[in-house]
Amino acid sequence: MQPCRKTCSIYMALFALVRRTKCPHAGLIHCRDNAWVSGMADLTFDQLFVVLSATRPSFAEAEQMRQWLAGIDQGAQCLALIEETARGRPCPRCGCGRVHRCGQASGLQRFRCLGCRRSYNALTGTPLARLRKREHWLAYFQCALDSLVVRAAAAKIGVHRTTSFRWRHRFIPAAARNRPTVLGDIVEADETYLLESQKGSRQMTRPARRRGGVSHQRGINGEYDCLLVARDRGGRTLAFHTGRGPVTAALLGACLSPVLLPGAVLYSDGAAAYQRFASLHGITHAWVNVRAGEHARGNIHIQNVNAWHARLKGWLAHFRGVASRYLAHYANWYRLLDERHLGTPTALLVAAARRY
Ligand SMILES: [Zn+2]
Numbered sequence: 235m236q237p238c239r240k241t242c243s244i245y246m247a248l249f250a251l252v253r254r255t256k257c258p259h260a261g262l263i264h265c266r267d268n269a270w271v272s273g274m275a276d277l278t279f280d281q282l283f284v285v286l287s288a289t290r291p292s293f294a295e296a297e298q299m300r301q302w303l304a305g306i307d308q309g310a311q312c313l314a315l316i317e318e319t320a321r322g323r324p325c326p327r328c329g330c331g332r333v334h335r336c337g338q339a340s341g342l343q344r345f346r347c348l349g350c351r352r353s354y355n356a357l358t359g360t361p362l363a364r365l366r367k368r369e370h371w372l373a374y375f376q377c378a379l380d381s382l383v384v385r386a387a388a389a390k391i392g393v394h395r396t397t398s399f400r401w402r403h404r405f406i407p408a409a410a411r412n413r414p415t416v417l418g419d420i421v422e423a424d425e426t427y428l429l430e431s432q433k434g435s436r437q438m439t440r441p442a443r444r445r446g447g448v449s450h451q452r453g454i455n456g457e458y459d460c461l462l463v464a465r466d467r468g469g470r471t472l473a474f475h476t477g478r479g480p481v482t483a484a485l486l487g488a489c490l491s492p493v494l495l496p497g498a499v500l501y502s503d504g505a506a507a508y509q510r511f512a513s514l515h516g517i518t519h520a521w522v523n524v525r526a527g528e529h530a531r532g533n534i535h536i537q538n539v540n541a542w543h544a545r546l547k548g549w550l551a552h553f554r555g556v557a558s559r560y561l562a563h564y565a566n567w568y569r570l571l572d573e574r575h576l577g578t579p580t581a582l583l584v585a586a587a588r589r590y
Pocket residue numbers: 325326327328329330347348349350351352
């Protein structure tokens with residue numbers, strides 16, 4: 235076979251390497267040291283470097299190469315973080331600690347459980363299991379920290395918008411499992427209401443509203459989603475999507491009683507549901523009569539939680555409406571941003587890959 239006398243440009247060299255096609259001229263590549271190879275896969279790194287340094291990449295080509303190298307680096311970093319997070323973890327199915335190594339798959343170590351004989355890896359049993367393109371995960375978590383909308387994140391990372399959407403609703407709830415299990419001694423609780431939304435739904439249960447629309451009835455009714463927020467004076471916050479319509483004592487009991495410490499004091503507005511919930515569960519309760527214009531009575535107020543509501547709604551505005559079924563995801567996403575203790579992509583990834 236006669237060698238090809240042309241030299242691949244940097245772009246074609248990278249394209250050939252990534253797509254695993256052959257040299258566009260003759261399937262052969264000419265290197266300066268006069269070594270002829272039958273395809274990019276046979277190139278050593280030194281030979282590849284010679285090919286690359288023989289060309290003068292444009293700014294766009296250099297940027298493309300930078301992104302490609304960053305992807306390689308981030309993929310390895312992501313895998314290392316996932317493996318480190320799961321180190322020493324027992325079998326996710328039976329809890330057996332007797333395991334042995336069983337090869338690798340998609341860059342992650344596989345283990346074979348000696349109890350149930352099933353195999354697993356560091357992500358089995360977490361919301362991140364079976365998701366692909368791990369080289370982009372850290373960059374995607376940065377998009378989450380930047381509050382990018384689905385399409386902007388997809389364009390920035392270079393994945394399809396469907397992937398971007400799927401990742402959002404897997405990554406955010408996964409990281410949001412990192413939440414306070416109990417709140418402090420003084421807890422403010424209040425609910426905020428958002429008009430229900432069937433954004434993205436293929437089978438709507440009502441005619442579409444135009445330009446956002448309004449409720450057909452006055453006051454809080456079944457057309458509104460209720461988001462209950464409890465925040466202690468240390469800034470720890472929990473948000474619960476309780477469903478449609480006004481909050482009830484039973485819903486407050488289901489959401490708040492597991493997170494209130496014995497002896498904790500609950501502050502709220504004067505809604506009867508809070509008084510009933512507090513008396514049923516023996517919780518010390520004080521309220522401000524917001525309807526009568528009372529905003530604070532000494533230390534008793536719900537201004538921290540109301541300020542949180544206002545910040546959340548301001549942040550939600552740039553998504554131009556969120557579907558009711560994802561409201562809890564968005565509330566938790568905002569909670570993570572507002573708390574700031576998971577303020578880096580690596581911290582978010584570790585929180586999401588952990589088993590709780
Ligand atoms: Zn097992």
